[in-house]
Amino acid sequence: MAGNLHRDINRKLRPFGLKIGDIPIWLGGLFISLLWAAPFVWMVSTSLKPAGEVMTVNIEWIPRHITFENYRRIFAEFPVLQWGINSLVVAVVGTGLGVLFGAMAGYALARLRFPGREALFALFIASLMIPADISVVPLLLAMIKIHWINSYRALIAPTIGNVFSVYIFRQFFLKFPADLEDAAKMDGAGTFLIFWRIAFPLARAPMIATTVILFTLNWNSFLWPLLVTFDDSMKTLPVGIAAFTPELGTHTQLEGFALGMAGVTILSLPCLLLFFALQRYFIQGIASGAIRG
Amino acid sequence: MTALELPGAERKPPIDWAGYVFVAFFTIPFLAFNVAPLIFGAGLAFTKWGIFGKPQWIGLQNFSDMLHDEWVGIAFKNTALYGLIIVPGVVVFGLACALYVHQRWPLAGLARTLFFSPNVVSGTVIGLVWTWLLDTQYGLVNHYLGLLGISAIPWLTSPRWALFGVSIASVWWDLGLAFVLFLAALQDLPKELYEAADVDGANRWQRLRLVILPQLRPVISMVATLQMISSLRIFTQVYVMADGGPAGSTTSVVFYMYQTGIQRQLFGYASAVAMSLFVLILVMTFIMRRFVRER
Numbered sequence: 226m227a228g229n230l231h232r233d234i235n236r237k238l239r240p241f242g243l244k245i246g247d248i249p250i251w252l253g254g255l256f257i258s259l260l261w262a263a264p265f266v267w268m269v270s271t272s273l274k275p276a277g278e279v280m281t282v283n284i285e286w287i288p289r290h291i292t293f294e295n296y297r298r299i300f301a302e303f304p305v306l307q308w309g310i311n312s313l314v315v316a317v318v319g320t321g322l323g324v325l326f327g328a329m330a331g332y333a334l335a336r337l338r339f340p341g342r343e344a345l346f347a348l349f350i351a352s353l354m355i356p357a358d359i360s361v362v363p364l365l366l367a368m369i370k371i372h373w374i375n376s377y378r379a380l381i382a383p384t385i386g387n388v389f390s391v392y393i394f395r396q397f398f399l400k401f402p403a404d405l406e407d408a409a410k411m412d413g414a415g416t417f418l419i420f421w422r423i424a425f426p427l428a429r430a431p432m433i434a435t436t437v438i439l440f441t442l443n444w445n446s447f448l449w450p451l452l453v454t455f456d457d458s459m460k461t462l463p464v465g466i467a468a469f470t471p472e473l474g475t476h477t478q479l480e481g482f483a484l485g486m487a488g489v490t491i492l493s494l495p496c497l498l499l500f501f502a503l504q505r506y507f508i509q510g511i512a513s514g515a516i517r518g
Numbered sequence: 519m520t521a522l523e524l525p526g527a528e529r530k531p532p533i534d535w536a537g538y539v540f541v542a543f544f545t546i547p548f549l550a551f552n553v554a555p556l557i558f559g560a561g562l563a564f565t566k567w568g569i570f571g572k573p574q575w576i577g578l579q580n581f582s583d584m585l586h587d588e589w590v591g592i593a594f595k596n597t598a599l600y601g602l603i604i605v606p607g608v609v610v611f612g613l614a615c616a617l618y619v620h621q622r623w624p625l626a627g628l629a630r631t632l633f634f635s636p637n638v639v640s641g642t643v644i645g646l647v648w649t650w651l652l653d654t655q656y657g658l659v660n661h662y663l664g665l666l667g668i669s670a671i672p673w674l675t676s677p678r679w680a681l682f683g684v685s686i687a688s689v690w691w692d693l694g695l696a697f698v699l700f701l702a703a704l705q706d707l708p709k710e711l712y713e714a715a716d717v718d719g720a721n722r723w724q725r726l727r728l729v730i731l732p733q734l735r736p737v738i739s740m741v742a743t744l745q746m747i748s749s750l751r752i753f754t755q756v757y758v759m760a761d762g763g764p765a766g767s768t769t770s771v772v773f774y775m776y777q778t779g780i781q782r783q784l785f786g787y788a789s790a791v792a793m794s795l796f797v798l799i800l801v802m803t804f805i806m807r808r809f810v811r812e813r
Contacts, residue, residue, distance in 0.1 A: 239695065241624050254618040259627035264690070265635070268647050280656040295710060300801040326544040333540035339533050342709035345541060356751045358772050359792040361777040363559035364551065386548030418535035423609075443581055445640035448772070454781060464643040467758045470649055478804045489646045493639040500638040505630060507638070511695060 265493075272296070272486035280481040295460045295487035299469075306370050306490070307458050308465040314377055315461060316443040319384035323439045324432060327390025330413075331431075332420050333390065335398035336406070346395070349388045357383070359449055365452050378440045380461065384443050393514045397431040398424065434510030437503050441496050562789035569783045580790035590791065592766055594798075596681060600770060601749045603685040604692065608745050609738065611689065612696030615728070619697075620704045630701070636727035637694025645758025648687035649674060674760055677767035684755050684768050691755070693741075696741045703737040744807050750799055771795045801811065 233244050266286070271279055272295055274288040299305050334341075334346050351357060364383060365374070373379040392421075401424065409419045425432075450461040469485035500507055547680035563580060565573035579772025584590045615633045619626050636644065651658045660670045673683035711729055720728065731738075753772040756762060760776070762769040769777075771791065 242622055243624070247621075247623070250618075251621075251623045254615075254623075255625055255629060258615075258632040261690075262632040262635060263645050264651055267651065268643075271650065282656075283775035284658060284661050306608075326547070329540045331538040333534075337534035337537035337540065338531055339535065339537035342537065345545065349548075352552065354747075354800065355796065356747060356799065357552065357752060357777075358751045359796050360552075360555035360559045362775065362785060362792065363562055364555035365780075366562075366785060367555060367558065374580045383551040386544065386552040388548075391544060396615060404589075416534060420540070424617065430789050441638050446755075448776075451757075452776075463640040466647065467642045469646060481656065482646070482653075485646045486650065489643040491638075493643045495793070496638040496640075500635060501631070504634075506635065508630075508698050508702075511698050 250403055258476055262367075265497075268486050268493075269490055271482055272490045274483060275479040276483045278482045295483045296491075299484050299487050299491075303465065304458055305461075305462070305465065305491070308460050308462045309378075309491070311380075311459060312444060312462040315380045315384070315446075316440050317368045317383045318377070319379075320436060320439040322381070322385045323387050323390050324435050326385060327387070327435060328394045328425055328428060328432070330391045331394025331419065332398050332424055334395045336424075337416065338399070349391055353388055361452055364414055365448075368453060374453050375455050375459045380459075383449060384439075384446070386441060387442070389514055390439060393431045393435050393510065394428060396513060401427070430506070430509070433503060434506040434513075437499055437506055438510050438514075440499065441507075444496055466492050526641055550602075554811045559789045560793055562786050564790075565783040565786040565795045573786060576786070580787050581794070583787065584790060584794065589699045589766065589769070589774060593769050593771045593791075594794075596767070596769055597752065597771045597795075599681055600685055600688070600752050601746055603682065603703055604688045604744045604749045605742055607685070607689040608692050609742050612693050612699050612741070613734075613738070615693070616704055617730075619701060633697050634694040636690050636691070639691075641691070641754025642758055644687050644691045645755050648683070649759050650751055652683050652686075652742035674812070675763045677763060680760050680764055680768045684752075684759050687759065688749070688752065690788075692745060696745060697740050699737060700734070703734055739806065743803055746802055746806065747799055750795065750802070 233246060270286055270288060273291045273293070274285075275290055275292050275294060278285070285378050298429075310499060334342060347475060368374050373382075405423055405427075406419055409423055414422070445463060446461070447463050447467075450464045453458045454464060466485075466488035469488045471481055471485070556759070562573065564575060564577055566576045566579070567573035581790045613746070615629075618634070619630045652660075654660060654670055654672045654675055657673070659673070664670065673682050674678055707730070714729075750774050753776065754767050756770050756773045760768040762773050763777065772795070775788050775791045775795070778784045778791060
């Protein structure tokens with residue numbers, strides 16, 4: 226009898242790809258995945274609480290009173306808006322240039338024949354072994370020398386040379402059908418026109434993938450903006466908001482993490498939304514360019 | 519056009535001179551802002567240079583100073599500990615999550631989104647959120663541990679625990695990348711592999727150990743190497759969560775480089791510290807490759 230019941234349940238579960246013995250693992254895994262996102266929920270929940278209700282002995286996942294006071298205060302008391310504009314300018318310009326120049330280089334490395342091509346690609350790949358962080362001090366000294374510190378160009382310049390973008394576009398253009406180019410050549414189009422009118426617009430998938438990944442990388446960048454911005458007004462969001470930790474023995478300790486959580490909610494929102502909307506491109510981009518720099 | 523008709527033109531395809539223009543836009547900033555500073559830094563490592571004056575060539579002096587600097591030992595030891603905690607944590611847990619999502623059970627897509635999501639946010643977010651979660655008195659983690667009867671752990675305020683606390687936050691941050699790479703590798707495995715194992719009557723554990731894991735060895739080694747490189751350069755979490763403290767217990771090599779180079783303005787010495795880390799990363803990468811190939 227029990228065997229029949231067992232078989233019955235298994236038949237009902239089959240469309241879901243589940244067997245009865247799988248159910249505990251299935252539910253356990255779901256629970257862990259929810260737990261994995263819990264810090265984000267706690268972050269948003271804390272940011273919506275009045276300062277006096279943040280540090281409580283009992284855990285309140287849903288705020289007793291919802292308030293936007295913390296958000297109002299960080300914008301009023303700190304140059305959060307300015308930091309946000311700085312971050313946006315740096316991430317948008319840096320990503321735009323990184324994608325365009327990366328696409329051009331990737332196209333040349335895949336489709337154009339010129340001496341030194343393979344050596345250049347080898348140099349790009351070899352550079353992936355070198356973490357950018359180890360050359361920040363000499364880079365800063367050079368930037369001081371050329372009077373670039375505290376400027377957008379200093380924040381943007383080192384983000385352009387991200388080999389990830391070249392690699393992804395090269396992969397794509399290697400498989401690009403030659404007859405499209407040949408047809409355009411017949412019509413007398415030059416190399417630049419072929420790239421700009423035909424190849425680049427057709428590279429939609431690598432374009433979106435590199436855009437979202439580079440944007441995330443540039444938006445979140447920390448060490449370099451920390452070093453190169455001396456004025457409060459030139460800081461980027463991650464650097465500015467990093468200072469929102471309560472200091473022991475000050476009034477901020479009593480308010481605890483209310484302001485900090487409002488700050489990091491704003492900081493994480495663009496990338497989280499981008500990820501939720503374009504998840505496929507994030508995951509495919511990372512998987513196909515596993516050599517991320 | 520007539521030039522193309524010269525004898526030999528068919529044997530050797532013409533050079534696309536435009537190629538140089540195409541790569542120049544990327545290559546110039548790449549060389550100027552990514553490669554040149556590295557070479558400059560390698561040179562600086564052999565000099566003494568403070569905020570005033572010019573760099574002075576002092577040969578290997580910085581490196582011999584490093585041997586006598588107890589903070590260098592602490593920073594490298596801490597960095598090794600970060601690697602030893604974070605790399606296995608990310609690889610094992612990332613693989614487990616990938617195996618789970620790969621079953622394609624209901625809501626697998628949701629689980630995939632959630633497992634990856636911390637990977638897209640800034641280190642500042644990771645740092646502040648976990649400083650709050652790991653707060654000794656009011657933190658969520660200690661609250662739930664308390665319900666299990668475990669007394670409050672001073673996660674970030676005690677030198678014994680702080681490095682571990684920072685490592686937990688790092689695993690949460692880094693897991694997504696490993697997870698996605700494992701998932702892609704699992705999806706690339708041939709279907710026949712699973713079917714053959716089913717025919718042989720292998721149970722889930724046997725199938726994993728005898729069929730799937732051996733196939734995943736290349737990707738496991740790649741993920742472990744990538745994660746090792748990223749763990750050896752740990753900085754943001756250390757800076758935001760503990761500022762290298764308490765008592766230097768979370769100071770990593772990059773954090774020490776920041777302290778010597780920026781706060782104390784010992785540019786030559788900081789470059790020597792950075793170069794040592796670079797050599798360590800190269801050596802570790804080489805060893806991991808060799809280790810994987812020989813087994």
